[in-house]
Amino acid sequence: MILLKNNTLFLWPSDRILVWVLRFCAVIAAMIVFLILLFLLNESIPVLKHVGMSRFFFDSTWSPTEGLYNLLPMLWGTLFAMVGSVLIATPLGIISALFCHFYAPKPIAHIYRQIIQLLAGIPSVVYGFWGLVVLIPLIGQIQPPGPSLLAGILILTIMILPTLALSADASLANVPSSYLKGSAALGLSRWATIRGVVLPAAKSGLFTGVILEIGRAIGETMAILMVCGNVVQTPKNIFEPMRTLTANIALEMAYALGDHRSALFVSGLILMLVITGLVICAEILSRKIIYD
Amino acid sequence: MTKSSCRKERLVTSLIWLCVLLISAVFFWIFGEILWNGGSKLTFDFLTLAPKQAGRGGGIGPILISTLWIVGVAMAVSIPLGVGAAILLSEFKSSENIFILLIRRSLDVLAGVPSIVFGLFGNAFFCKTLGLGFSILSGGLTLACMVLPILIRSTEEGFRSVPEDYHLSAAALGLSRISTLWNLLLPAAVPGLIVGIVLGVGRAMAETAALIFTSGYVDRMPTSFLDSGRSLSIHIFDLSMNVSGGDPNAYRSAFVLMLILVLINALASFTANYFFKRRIITV
Numbered sequence: 001m002i003l004l005k006n007n008t009l010f011l012w013p014s015d016r017i018l019v020w021v022l023r024f025c026a027v028i029a030a031m032i033v034f035l036i037l038l039f040l041l042n043e044s045i046p047v048l049k050h051v052g053m054s055r056f057f058f059d060s061t062w063s064p065t066e067g068l069y070n071l072l073p074m075l076w077g078t079l080f081a082m083v084g085s086v087l088i089a090t091p092l093g094i095i096s097a098l099f100c101h102f103y104a105p106k107p108i109a110h111i112y113r114q115i116i117q118l119l120a121g122i123p124s125v126v127y128g129f130w131g132l133v134v135l136i137p138l139i140g141q142i143q144p145p146g147p148s149l150l151a152g153i154l155i156l157t158i159m160i161l162p163t164l165a166l167s168a169d170a171s172l173a174n175v176p177s178s179y180l181k182g183s184a185a186l187g188l189s190r191w192a193t194i195r196g197v198v199l200p201a202a203k204s205g206l207f208t209g210v211i212l213e214i215g216r217a218i219g220e221t222m223a224i225l226m227v228c229g230n231v232v233q234t235p236k237n238i239f240e241p242m243r244t245l246t247a248n249i250a251l252e253m254a255y256a257l258g259d260h261r262s263a264l265f266v267s268g269l270i271l272m273l274v275i276t277g278l279v280i281c282a283e284i285l286s287r288k289i290i291y292d
Numbered sequence: 293m294t295k296s297s298c299r300k301e302r303l304v305t306s307l308i309w310l311c312v313l314l315i316s317a318v319f320f321w322i323f324g325e326i327l328w329n330g331g332s333k334l335t336f337d338f339l340t341l342a343p344k345q346a347g348r349g350g351g352i353g354p355i356l357i358s359t360l361w362i363v364g365v366a367m368a369v370s371i372p373l374g375v376g377a378a379i380l381l382s383e384f385k386s387s388e389n390i391f392i393l394l395i396r397r398s399l400d401v402l403a404g405v406p407s408i409v410f411g412l413f414g415n416a417f418f419c420k421t422l423g424l425g426f427s428i429l430s431g432g433l434t435l436a437c438m439v440l441p442i443l444i445r446s447t448e449e450g451f452r453s454v455p456e457d458y459h460l461s462a463a464a465l466g467l468s469r470i471s472t473l474w475n476l477l478l479p480a481a482v483p484g485l486i487v488g489i490v491l492g493v494g495r496a497m498a499e500t501a502a503l504i505f506t507s508g509y510v511d512r513m514p515t516s517f518l519d520s521g522r523s524l525s526i527h528i529f530d531l532s533m534n535v536s537g538g539d540p541n542a543y544r545s546a547f548v549l550m551l552i553l554v555l556i557n558a559l560a561s562f563t564a565n566y567f568f569k570r571r572i573i574t575v
Contacts, residue, residue: 030398123550222525225533271406275401
């Protein structure tokens with residue numbers, strides 16, 4: 001606080017400039033979000049005006065060159081891939097964190113954390129490429145064609161797992177050690193301690209991590225584009241190819257013009273609003289102390 | 293402990309070890325695949341030559357240069373902005389001031405925005421509205437927006453690690469704010485800043501979706517910041533998706549990209565340690 005407070009020792013004119021420069025930097029940084037919203041809105045308004053929001057859900061299909069704008073198959077695709085991957089990654093991520101804290105000997109926990117951190121740093125194209133050359137042929141052997149919802153779910157799982165594990169690790173580290181000592185004094189077994197004491201105490205941190213992961217799973221583009229086959233359809237089983245909202249933007253933006261381009265911005269706007277909602281949820285959850 | 297609960301305990305323990313082994317196996321599978329197929333056939337020529345036949349032959353020379361320029365632009369813009377914002381934010385406790393609270397919340401949202409949405413925004417704002425077209429500059433500026441929240445968060449941590457006493461003592465000595473900042477706060481915050489920069493560079497290097505419609509696909513050697521340039525990650529994407537027979541070079545490019553990322557990380561932890569030992573403030 002001292003740095004910015006007005007006081008009688010305000011001798012240097014350069015100081016006053018400094019304060020304004022800092023404020024300027026912060027305002028620019030904060031404005032970016034509003035600029036993004038503004039530009040998404042600005043680009044999507046033409047199509048919203050003369051096509052209307054409802055046709056994005058009730059048109060017969062997605063065929064923007066013929067003026068048909070049904071986004072539902074892509075929305076379902078995004079939703080299925082997200083739900084599948086979050087359902088698999090959440091338990092695995094929490095188990096990873098539990099392993100580091102309660103099961104692994106110290107050196108192994110250290111190495112394992114390093115592995116998770118390296119996994120978190122792998123670029124999404126590399127995951128996508130790996131999925132393309134390894135995962136898809138494997139799935140193709142079980143049930144052709146290889147590119148499918150299942151491939152998308154698996155790749156997304158591998159991608160969101162490390163960050164989820166790291167955030168779960170951090171929230172487990174926040175559990176007060178007195179809780180652990182208390183449960184040890186009561187003679188609880190390791191698993192009973194985890195289930196009855198550690199997990200409830202870390203609940204809000206874990207939930208926050210999961211919500212942020214949902215955001216990442218929804219927003220992921222490249223890896224899922226590379227492994228899902230990108231057919232516009234609502235997948236009926238996990239072996240069918242499908243297309244997500246993000247992949248749709250990435251695929252069609254290159255040649256989209258006029259209303260088509262606007263329609264892609266509408267899907268961008270939907271993504272942006274969903275993510276904003278999730279971030280707000282995470283914010284509210286992280287402030288709540290459930291176990292007191 | 294009863295017999296059944298003992299059995300349950302053993303069951304849970306083995307399940308947890310099994311999951312961890314599975315995750316580690318997947319990790320080694322991915323790294324092994326890229327290392328084996330990319331690292332074993334990597335030559336020095338690959339790093340310097342221009343790509344031939346849409347990338348099937350030749351190397352990645354111009355692509356490395358474009359990537360460097362894009363990331364350079366992104367960091368040159370985001371570091372000053374981010375450090376400025378981080379200093380301001382670190383001087384306030386959260387929820388103290390509505391203006392600061394608003395800035396914080398909008399940065400939280402910015403950190404969650406999907407990269408493809410950054411791509412849309414960059415295309416509409418930098419390419420179209422500002423008229424920069426598909427260029428290294430547009431791509432770099434888009435990435436700058438993207439890495440800003442990460443950069444600010446860790447730099448702010450760095451500034452927060454300076455104890456309150458130092459602020460007070462500096463004020464009592466009548467130091468100007470600029471010299472307080474320069475001589476006291478900045479040196480103490482350097483480790484946080486470096487971590488932030490590294491995370492930012494890592495994210496920028498890895499990014500693909502935000503760059504496809506901002507920096508473009510052209511794989512020639514860039515001559516100015518207004519030229520379109522293809523980044524390494526886009527090159528991998530293009531080789532594996534659009535070029536049949538591009539897989540061998542995609543492996544090599546993926547290997548180079550991961551190698552760069554690992555090197556940056558190592559460098560960062562080294563410098564952070566170095567500054568950590570040299571600092572005058574004990575936290």
